[in-house]
Amino acid sequence: MSSSNIAAAEAQMLIRKPVSAVYKALTDPAITTKFWFTKSSGKLQEGKTVTWEWEMYGARAEVRVRELLQDRKISIAWGDPATIVDFEFMAVTEDSCYLKIRNYGFVESGDALLSVIKDSTGGFTLLIAGLKAYLEHGIQLNLVGDKYPEEVRKLNL
Template sequence: MMIRKPAATVFQAFIDPAFTTKFWFTESSGPLEAGKTITWRWEMYDVSDNIKVKEIIPNQKITIEWDAPATTVDFEFTTLTEDTTYVVIKNYGFSQTGDDLIEAIKNNTSGFTTVLDGLKAYLEFGVELNLVRDKFPHIRHK
């Protein structure tokens, strides 16, 4: 997804939970730092996940590892112009096979697309669309 903001701004939106909570999770135990484990929480679904921060290359790449299910995610930031950034999210290392793998890939692709859509709306227009918060209203806890 192309975001009409500089790479440093887009990168910071994933590093700093003060921004990330506007378009993705609702709570974080802290900013992303290489070598640290951070807990992300989605209060409305009563779900949390521990995130191991594997690598950070400022304004270029963030690599994390989820704990449940254990997969790796790369967030890659490519400067297109001074004011535009292309973000690619790669999720790999799935343990499933066959139809279960296809279902996991579909679900994760859909989820990360929703995150990017919310990021774009928030950074470009200052609008919180609540896409993640409203994605599954039938299982909402709060």
């Protein structure tokens, strides 16, 4: 079965920056920490595993880099059990990139599958929105940290 025929979470958006800048922002943690995770053990390199951390949540993920195609695709495996996340980059003009993120390989079924797809879609939508704001306007929106801020977690909402 091809990956296009299985349940997947997707998020996509136009980013008004060259594809090379968008690709670099997702492979270089010095940039990625401005809009997604807070800490990384290193840059993405094909065949390597890095650790990403979201310190505000005490969360971390081991990320295995499956494939890097410069300015075209990043494919990683993460989670337990691992799912695949593909970041696809398409130059629309020389100054704009259409980024599509696809997460698939879920083992859940029924309502549990719907829940993980919903959560993944929402998370990757926040990622793209934060990336867009940072690259296009230099603004750090803190979308990931504000999704479940400590003050709200204390209220058990």
